[in-house]
Amino acid sequence: MNRLAKETSPYLLQHAHNPVDWYPWGEEALQKAKAEDKPILVSIGYAACHWCHVMERESFENEATARIMNEHFINIKIDREERPDLDHIYMDAVQAMTGSGGWPLNVFLTPDKLPFYGGTYFPPVKAFNRASWTDVLLALAQAFQERREDLETQAQNMRDHLVQASGFGTQAVDLDLVPREELFTRAQCDTIYNNIMQQSDKIWGGFGSAPKFPGTFNIQYLLRYHHSFNEPKALNQALLSLDKMIQGGIYDQLGGGFARYSTDAKWLAPHFEKMLYDNALLVDVMSEAYQLTGNELYAKTIADTLGFVEREMTDAGGGFYSALDADSEGVEGKFYTWSKEEIEEILGEDAALFCAYYDVSEEGNWEETNILWVTKPLAVVAEAHGLPPEALEQMLVTSREKLMAVRSKRIRPGLDDKIILGWNALMVHACCRAYAALGVERYRDMGINAMKFCLRNLQNVDKQSFFHTFKGGIAKYPAFLDDYAWLVRALIALQEVTGDAEWLDHAKALTSYVVANFSDEGDIYFYYTQAGQTDVIVRKKEVYDGATPSGNAVMAANLLYLSVVYDRKDWSDRGIAMLAGQAQTAVRYSTSFGVWAGILLQSVKGVREIAVVGSEYKSRMQDTNRHYIPFKVLLGAVTDQPGIPLLEQRERPGETLIYVCEHYHCIKPVNYIEEIINLK
Structure with missing residues (x-):
């Protein structure tokens, strides 16, 4: 048994009995590498990863292979879900070296943690045009002894490349010189729409060819673009994508819930692992599709998917687990x-x-x-x-x-039962969106219970900062930008569906914390890791919307929302500056910057500020929620709320009134949202 036996991560525990002398990432392993002057092998994966299991079976459980690894390297196992910061850095390095990436990710470092070689899956014998794992190990051990200087120069160059890649965004657009209507235009929105449609599969839905991922941000953009500019082709493509996934093998036709992606273009054969974040993002976009169309297929799929999450991925305390494995009994998809x-x-x-x-x-x-x-x-x-x-x-x-x-x-697939703050926030947001669309109180309760779990178990004793992951009663690792950004977004959504202002107070406090601890030198974008973290070789800035939304994109949206609530021009200016810096990229690479594209569309269409004041405000807020108003700020209270401009001087005795405003200027208040039409 190696040093992983004391860890809580299910992925690391899977490797605790390997003959490889694995270490978790930490000072013990890093200092040992320096003391023995050995290269470090970092192997990164996650519990639901099929090819991670294959490589473990073929190589890490092999005594002869383990002897080579133990003799020549300090071997470190990392769960990418526990340490996404390290995964991002070393994945970027391997992609720069090889042109591709994936998991398992195997990267070789100098004793100073700088990467000099890497790849993904290596077979036990030469195959698939890949060198065998043992050949790679022996060649790199020899190179480290005989060409050490060359490798260290290569590693330093790679570090410089990684630093440079995060060097953008220190110069802000002068918002006083460029009017907002010139910064963000209808023409940009149209180009984004056309670019997404060019990537769209018009027969089977989705974007691109196999392997095919859900592409929820692109679907959401198409729904909102149609709603904004009445473009039926956008709506049809969005709904085709959802319908084909719901009919496909990527969707569990018996138990509900979606697998991570399809290996073919028709959505038949998934990679069978089920991740919490995919299901959250799909519930989000299906909730919007239901609001827009009233199609009961989406209501049923939301019900079955959240039923699956409640049944198979919810802790007794209310938090959500991370993932279900693709394999059972060693066979992918057997379950x-x-x-x-x-x-x-x-x-x-x-x-x-x-x-x-x-x-x-x-x-x-x-x-x-x-x-x-x-x-x-x-x-x-x-x-x-x-x-x-x-x-x-x-x-x-x-x-x-x-x-x-x-x-x-049947024998069930493995469950990764660690609770990740950011992924829980994504699912809390999805529960709120599902409740808003369908009015099923159980969905709202799931979101409230999970948020309370996170506040209870993942919040630090300082009541300001959070931990990233929780398992077995232990919270670990300082939370990352994504965790905070998604958490703020979830808190905003909770206020919209509960009418309880305390959630907004949490959101405001956390936003201030992010600004203080994650800001870059230009005070525009945010680093992925907070100030003071010492075990990463670079502080990266992430702006790409991948399988999950970019923390920077979500923070831009959070800043814009909360700037309206609290009349914070500094937050509004920062959100606009962030978007201005990414707008051109979002237009050019639309399918990879879908969240940014959505914020751009919102900036062109404008945000409806909706304030509900009076004793019946909670029920009127829910009436409002059921309508499809994607670009809105929704607040409510029984009486006037000093310090929140939208809720000041609104109260009328004996009435509950709905005010619809833009830039705090309101049209005549009404008693029911149905009295106001064309809320686009």
Whole structure:
């Protein structure tokens, strides 16, 4: 047993029994590398990662391979979800070296933590045009002995490259010289729309080809663009993407919830791990789609997805777990797939119809087994079998329940039960959005309970700062920019659905903390790590919207929102400066900067400031929430609230009034939101 046995991360614990002398990242390993003057091997992955398991099985559990690693290197295992800061740095380095990245990420460092070589998966013997892992180890050990100076020069150059990559944004746009209407324009929004549509798959939905990720930020932009400028093609592409995912194998047709991505363009064959953040972001965008269309398919999928999260990914205290593994019993997807024979045995005479609907065959639709997915509309299948659609739907409901009962007895995929602050914040936001759209109180309660869990277990004793992760009663690692940005965003959403101002007070305090501890030298953007962290070789600034939204993009949106609430011109100016610095990039690389693109669209369309004051303010806020008003600030109170301009001098005895304003100038107040039309 190696040093990982004392860790709490499920991923690190998976490697605790390897013959490799693994260390967690920390002073003990880093000092040992210096004392013994050895290169460091850092291997980064996560608990739900299929190829991480493969490399462990093939190489890290092999005694002979472990001997080579132990003799020549100080070996460090990192859970990328625990230390995204380190993952970002070393992933960027490997991508710069090789042109690609992924997990497992294996990177070799000098004793000063500087990267000089790296790659992803290496096979145990030469294959797939990749050198074997042992060949790589021996070659690098020899190079470190014989060409040390060359490697250190290479490593220093890489560090300089990483520093330079985060050197943007120190010069702000002079907002007094350039009018806001010239900074952000309808033409930019149109170009972003056209760029997204060029990347769109018009048959199967989504963006690009295989492997295909959900692309929620692009879908959200298309929904909002349609709402803003009445462009049906944008709406159709957004809904096509959602519908095809919901019908696909990427969606768990029995248990709800989405896998991380599809390995094919048709959404049939997922990489089966289920991540908390994907499900949060998809619930977010489905909530908007429901508000816009009223399509019950989205309401049902939200219900089933949040049902899955509640059932399989929620801690007894209310926090949300991180992920479910792709593998069970060492086989990818085994928990989720079916043979036709199994289904016939379970469903009897209903099997033929069930198999026709879900594309189940004798030979299988994926690796000689079957992934359940929908290839034809229910009405078409019902007509082909001479049934009313309602009868088919009822049979499918009963059949799914029977299969779920059998599936629940299978050996389950591994659960990564650590609780990550930022990912919990994303799911809290999703719960709020689902409640806003559908009015199901359980969704709001899930969000409130998870936020209370985070405040109780991940907040530092100083009541200002937070930890990034929590497991086994232990909170670890200072929180990162993403954690804080997403947390502020979730707190804002909680106020909108509860009407409780305390959530906004938390959001304001946290924003001040981020400004004080994460700001770059130009006081425009924010570093990923807070000031004073010493174990990273560079402080990076992240602006790219990847699988999760950029912390900088979300902070820009937070600053703009809270600047309206608290009349903070400094926050408004900073949010605009952040957006101005990324607008051109968002236009040019639209599918990679979707959150920035959405903020740009909001800046062009303007924000509706909605204040509800009176004894019935909470119910009127919820009435407002059900409407699709994507660019809004929504506040409420029983009486006037000094210090919050939107809630000052609004109270009228005996009435609950809704004020709709822009730049604090309000139209005539109304009693019900339905009295005001065209709230775009």
